[in-house]
Amino acid sequence: MAAPTKDRPQTRIQREKQDLILDAALGVFSVHGFRGTTIDQIAEAAGMSKPNLLYYFSSKEEIHRRLLEGMLDLWLDPLRELDAAGDPMPELRSYIRRKLEMARDFPRESRLFANEMLQGAPHAIDVLETELKQLVDSKAQVIESWMTAGKITRTDPYHLIFSIWATTQHYADFDVQVRVVLGKDRGGEGRFEDAARFLENLFMDGLRPKAG
Amino acid sequence: MAAPTKDRPQTRIQREKQDLILDAALGVFSVHGFRGTTIDQIAEAAGMSKPNLLYYFSSKEEIHRRLLEGMLDLWLDPLRELDAAGDPMPELRSYIRRKLEMARDFPRESRLFANEMLQGAPHAIDVLETELKQLVDSKAQVIESWMTAGKITRTDPYHLIFSIWATTQHYADFDVQVRVVLGKDRGGEGRFEDAARFLENLFMDGLRPKAG
DNA sequence: GGGAATTTTGACCAGTTGGAAAAATGTTAG
DNA sequence: CTAACATTTTTCCAACTGGTCAAAATTCCC
Secondary structure: OOOOOOOOOOOHHHHHHHHHHHHHHHHHHHHHHHHHOOHHHHHHHOOOOHHHHHHHOOOHHHHHHHHHHHHHHHHHHHHHOOOOOOOHHHHHHHHHHHHHHHHHHOHHHHHHHHHHHHOOOOOOHHHHHHHHHHHHHHHHHHHHHHHHOOOOOOOOHHHHHHHHHHHHHHHHHOHHHHHHHHHHHHOOOOHHHHHHHHHHHHHHHHHOOOOO | OOOOOOOOOOOHHHHHHHHHHHHHHHHHHHHHHHHHOOHHHHHHHOOOOHHHHHHHOOOHHHHHHHHHHHHHHHHHHHHHOOOOOOOHHHHHHHHHHHHHHHHHHOHHHHHHHHHHHHOOOOOOHHHHHHHHHHHHHHHHHHHHHHHHOOOOOOOOHHHHHHHHHHHHHHHHHOHHHHHHHHHHHHOOOOHHHHHHHHHHHHHHHHHOOOOO
16 A cells, blocks of 8 residues: 555545545546556556656556446445335436446446446456356346336346346447537437436336236 | 558558558457556557567557447447337347347457547547547437337436447456456356346337327 | 569667666765 | 654666578479
């Protein structure tokens, strides 16, 4: 971590600079991926010299690891909040809205995650296989219980979760494309409201219990 | 391009090696992105030395450009095939199926595109602003005409296209995650059939014209 | 088979990269 | 104020990077 000779509590400067570095690094990693990012780029974005940056983090790997950890936690929060005791349709609607808000408010985190996936999750595979899988399994079971109870239409809960992930994160990861295609008139800030309306309708129509 | 002293027709070896290089480069670029890829990596994947590779392509940029061009064409084909004169519901169903087949059969191309998008499309922005935008605009109009005719339910055609892109490409770009979450029992080859069934249902339910 | 053209190789280069070491400068608690 | 510690800068390095070049090896066509 930082580099005090003994393990004292962190100083004010240490906390501030580490946050500054992580923020700068998030911007670079999320665009260029791990291999494509240089320490110099991060250092410049953080407004300091490379050796100075390396005083706070011992390697590029360490910065990346810290970012990935913090991000995965944030990223799974909306799914954790899906409440088995809640009303199914509003619960799923809220989940979609929260995921879309994350894409809007934390696009860099979304892209960092996307980059890691594209590379085959070399740094995150362990977390995926344990934490993520368990969480998704348990929530898939919740969704299935709602189906069994006839509260929502029967479908594949895993692929349902995948498509909620895919559609919401798309607005962060493919932001350029979305803006270009919508054009300057519709590609502004309002695009997230439009997306929210569209996605809620799409999934609610797909999940509303059918007669028979 | 290659490097004959005069501009003669390409030799057999030139065609073969260029294809070999492009194939190898696709594998590397799609995982590590442009900056994260080295010529040496590509050369090794193609089973030749770096100077030998540079005999066929004058720079890393050139290889990347060639790949991106070829890919964008392939990538937009399914949308081009969407036929205004066809029956709306089956047309859209086919579009979804074709896009999913592309994700299954050309995952590297999908990831190459995703990488380019994550970086803000530095090499593809022109094509997006012209070719892609025009194509999507025209197909969005087709979809709107179907809505006006009452053949499908009224919704936002642009966000509809986005969500078809997002959900289908997800199975290529986030393949690791999909496999991990589905586990070894359901993460095998059958996952694409399951996805197809799910996605066709989801979108068909969302688009089926409602009474009133 | 032989000469011309093509393909491959090996040596090389200048710039970049991740990172180490140590000296110089700041900060802060007593 | 000052000693102990924290921070920053300067200098450096070995490995890697994209790319060049001339020579050697191979292929092709008559």
